[in-house]
Amino acid sequence: MVILPILVLLWQIVVYVRDLNPNTLAATDNRTWIVAQLEVDRLQLEVALMNAASSERADFAALAETVAIRTAIFQSRIRVAVTALEAIDPNSDIEKALAFLNSRLVRYGALSGVDNIGEMNDLSDLLVAVRADSREIRLITLSALNSFSLETMERRRHYNKSLLSAVVLSTVLLVIVAGTSILLSIFLLRLRGRANDLNNMTADLHMTLDASFYGTVIADQMGRSIAMNDAAKKMFDLEESDGSEVCLFDFVLPSNFSDDGKANGWSYPDHTGILMVEKRMSGRTALGRKFPIEVSATKVRFSDGNHKLICYLRDLTEQENAATELRQARDQAQSDANAKARFVAIASHEMRTPMTSVISALDVLGDGSNTKGRKKLLDIARMSAGASLAQIEELLELVQFGSQSEPNGLLDPIAIVHEVFELQQLFAEKQRNRLLLKTNILSKEQPFLGMPKTYKRVLSNLVNNAVKFTTEGTIEVTISVQESSNGQTLLHTNVKDNGIGIAHGNQSRVFDEFETIRPVGSGFTMVGNGLGLSIVRRGVEQMGGTINLESDLGRGSTFWYDLELRAHYEDKPIAANAALLDRKLHVLVVDDNPASRSVLGTALNRLGHSFELAPSGGIAVMNAFANCFDFIFMDLNLPDIDGYEATRQIRETGASRRSKIIGMTAQIHYDYLSRIKLAGMNELLQKPISLKVLSSKLIFFEPEQHSAANTNQSSKDKADVRSLLGENMYRALLDSCLMDCEIALRTWPASVDEKASEEYLRNVHNALGSASVLCEFGLQTVLSRAEGAAFTGNVKLLCALRGDVEACLYLTRLETSYEKGVVAQL
């Protein structure tokens, strides 16, 4: 498109340049000269003729020849002139001239024949003719000359125009060429720039890929790599090679790749789909080392139309190692936790069991003897054992970090102080300390609302500590009620001793767990477990106060705290206690003695609860079946069916199967405890039940959801175990325990004649152990009695106990299945 006009222009220029050839002008000039010579030659002819005409005869021949020559010359001139004129563009003048000249040619030709020259007359004729032509020749000459000059002018103009055109065209051509070359150079520059950009982009892309920590491989459809970034090369130990022409399938294997080289599990790319292989595969380096690799591969069509695989690879070795480590750590932690739970569970029972045994033993001792002094000592022993047990429980609580707040109840600080003093009496006597109580509370005042158990524990620990660290001194406990500045009632509790005191530097430490301070150089041998004061602090904080300490080394210590008491109520009848309770309880009293019934009924009335009376077990069962009672006070001795049986029946089914059943008896025997549990009673109280006891039992009532046959103590234990072990493990252990009991039952002596076999002993011992761990107190008690009987050879007792074991098993199973039922219902 650009070339064609250029060619045209060039051709035009060539033409013009050719036109400029001066040769064409040369011809015109010559013709002009020739035509101009016409007149000259005519004149010369005329002169020759005149000479000849006027000459003498003698010279005539010579002159005649001259004339002939001149005529010939003239003729030749005419001829050439005709030729010249014919070259001009014909117009009327030219044509006239040509006609005239041609006619003259003919005439002169005729006239100038050699033969004709000889006569004089011919010469004069010729002369006349020649003279006559003078004017015409002149005109022709002028006209021709005019034409020639016009033609020349025209030619010159044409020449100028050509020159101008040539110049313009040349300029245009130059401009076009210049413009084109500029455009071309710009275009080339841009191309080069673009090529550069492309190179840069490619270099950047390579850099990006190389900078990636992930391996990137671009492969063709056959899996042969085209490009590989540094990370990929490193991954496959191919750092030396350029990473091309490597068959990908040799290095990235599906996870079921077998070493005999058969590759399974690669889905080969087809022409339409996107290839997506397993995410986690097995990689193999060029040196044969295997490692886990994550692959994500995509098939794309590149701009050259071919399909290529783009694979992103990630070495998962670190991840997998980390995951494995984590898993191991978790498993370890899990097993540690399990071990700890198991240990705590077992330990707690190893710790508790002796204590409970001690308490039980003391109970027995207490029953047997009536000596007031001994009884008092036994009471003290029992209370101290109980306190010890409480301490163990506190330890467990602390260890589990699950301290539940005690619900609010009636708090009688003075009574508690008395109890604590009784507890510490022995110890104080040993240390030769005096215990004093100071208070501004009149004994007639109503108790406060607080946490009695916690309060007692705190006070007990404080007093114990004070006694421990004082010899021959006085421990003074002050309980006072004070009004605070903003109208609140404060209960101030103060324990002061004049013992060895605590150094200022240690005072912040004493409340920390497991901190014991061994006084220097005092010959002090008493060392505690370091928990006492931390329990105190915990307890005080639970009650909403802050423990304070003032002490100087060698001058004793004072511990004190204040409690804000929410409801300080004045001297009101006990019925006011009922206001504390959220609920009005519905109670059933079962006793064949009408007096007992009415007394209990009146007490309940005073406490603001509703009640029903039943004189016998049967009626009680029917009533409990139909109505839902919160409490059932069941006398153990009933006319038709006894309290145990009635309880059992109530527990089986009916509206009150979940009620709290408290047994009543005049005299509590040791084996009652196991029996009431077997029956399904929650508790056993000794008659007569005071109002205080009654109200306290009712106050601490919380509707329970399951009616397992256990005491408060046991249920707490069991709850501890369950939370420690976790539900699944607890159930598993329970199942195995029940299994152990079954096994033991199988080998149980059936009659008095049989003896207890070795195998039986072993089985019973196993079952006992399992039951102990799980706090199945009922089973545990029975089994331990059985073991004892087996050892002592008391086969009769053994046979009797079999029934108890079966009953226990039955109850436990019932309890677990009931729980399952409850859960299902929920």
Next chain:
Amino acid sequence: MARNMVESRNAGALCSAVVVMVLAFVTAGAGLAQEASLTISGYIGDGSGRVILGIEALEQLPIVSFTTGTIWTTGERRFSGPTLASVLALVVAGDGDLNLMALNDYAMKMPRGLVGATAPIIATRIDEEPFSIVENGPFWIVFPYDESRAYRSELHFATSVWQLTEIAVLPE
């Protein structure tokens, strides 16, 4: 004839010139057409003589022919004759320019540079026939105009003398 005058001279070294002169003399008595002769004068031979050559003498030399059109003739004609160079060599002319004279007293100076090996020729025949005065004869200096643009300059046209009578070799 008034104009034709023969002067014979002794030119010992110029044997061919003598032969030609004899030949020219032989043809001197011919009629008008046969009396056509060309005079070479000026610096020729020893520089003082004249040579008269007739058609026959000229046609003894190597004849060069070419066909060309001219601005004085219509169509193309075949001109034949000896080259001017060969004629000048024949008479041992000097290297100076030439003065060409024609019947009607026309005279033109031809630069020696125009004389080439093959052109111009002194045409003695047109289309193989001798040509008369009316036909611009008997001798005509002709260039092969159609062969090259170089032959179509003013100088060439001006020195294409017809009715040639004399060539005078000028001093260098």
